[in-house]
Amino acid sequence: MDVRTKLIRRKILSLDDLPTISNNVQRLLSMLKDQESDMTQVILEINKDAILVSKILKLVNSGYYNMPQNVTNIDQAVNLVGYKRVWEMIMSTTFMDMMSGAEKSILKHSYACSILARDLVNQYQLRASENFQLTVLMHDIGKMVLREYNNATFNLSIKMAHAESLPVYFVEKKNLGITHSQAGCWLLEHWGLSEDQTKPVLQHHDIDADDYIVETAIIQVCDFVDNTVRGITVDKPHQLILEKAGLGQVDFYPMLIEHTNLLAEIEPDFEVLEKSQKSYKSAAVRSNEQRVN
Numbered sequence: 001m002d003v004r005t006k007l008i009r010r011k012i013l014s015l016d017d018l019p020t021i022s023n024n025v026q027r028l029l030s031m032l033k034d035q036e037s038d039m040t041q042v043i044l045e046i047n048k049d050a051i052l053v054s055k056i057l058k059l060v061n062s063g064y065y066n067m068p069q070n071v072t073n074i075d076q077a078v079n080l081v082g083y084k085r086v087w088e089m090i091m092s093t094t095f096m097d098m099m100s101g102a103e104k105s106i107l108k109h110s111y112a113c114s115i116l117a118r119d120l121v122n123q124y125q126l127r128a129s130e131n132f133q134l135t136v137l138m139h140d141i142g143k144m145v146l147r148e149y150n151n152a153t154f155n156l157s158i159k160m161a162h163a164e165s166l167p168v169y170f171v172e173k174k175n176l177g178i179t180h181s182q183a184g185c186w187l188l189e190h191w192g193l194s195e196d197q198t199k200p201v202l203q204h205h206d207i208d209a210d211d212y213i214v215e216t217a218i219i220q221v222c223d224f225v226d227n228t229v230r231g232i233t234v235d236k237p238h239q240l241i242l243e244k245a246g247l248g249q250v251d252f253y254p255m256l257i258e259h260t261n262l263l264a265e266i267e268p269d270f271e272v273l274e275k276s277q278k279s280y281k282s283a284a285v286r287s288n289e290q291r292v293n
């Protein structure tokens, strides 16, 4: 990391309005990470927070976990997804809560990407890290950080990217000196998340990756498909990373069609863009472009 980037990182991490996790949730999360914790006790603690419980149940019943039945309490949720994923359930709920205010469009994109990721892992039988679905859900959290860091320039970058049909990260780099991938990684590190989650977030707009290749490629595929369906310019994942991840044979065209149907199902205000539908074929075969940051 060069000196300028280090300075920006320090400035960002000292911001007063950086997204934070409440003390109670932080306490529950560290109890869940502690091998010595009694899980029955932790579940009792979660049940004391009625708002958190209702948020978890809303998420669990939303289709995010593909539950076979309606879930009415935390014990039932834990029985269905397993103890190990309670931490993930709370983190996912916390993230969605943060984004449900001013960042609704990021939340919609992130949520749709995480559903697509779950299906992709199942379809291609990928060996992704345990919390990959949460990683996908949080991959664009850096946009929220950049808004806090420099709202005016971040908004200008979004407008420029749209007007010039460029990926947002590319314009951010030019205007702010860093991208939302970097800012997101720094925030997740600051929260104490492990490398299997922070690294894929950092690399999600890179051409290649040395480690966490499967997780990085999953985000890139989902990001490309969801943004293309929404008519937003984004780079197509590079063939090299797709092959390394076991996704070399992925056929984007049917994925784009299926994802359009998914969005029409889960987003009441989703409008199928005529322009996007027509461009699916060319998007699916578009050659890889190498951007110079």
Ligand SMILES: [Fe+2]
Pocket (backbone or CB within 6 Å): 139, 140, 169, 180, 181, 204, 205, 223
């Ligand atoms: Fe992104």
Ligand SMILES: [Fe+2]
Pocket (backbone or CB within 6 Å): 109, 139, 140, 223
């Ligand atoms: Fe994204």
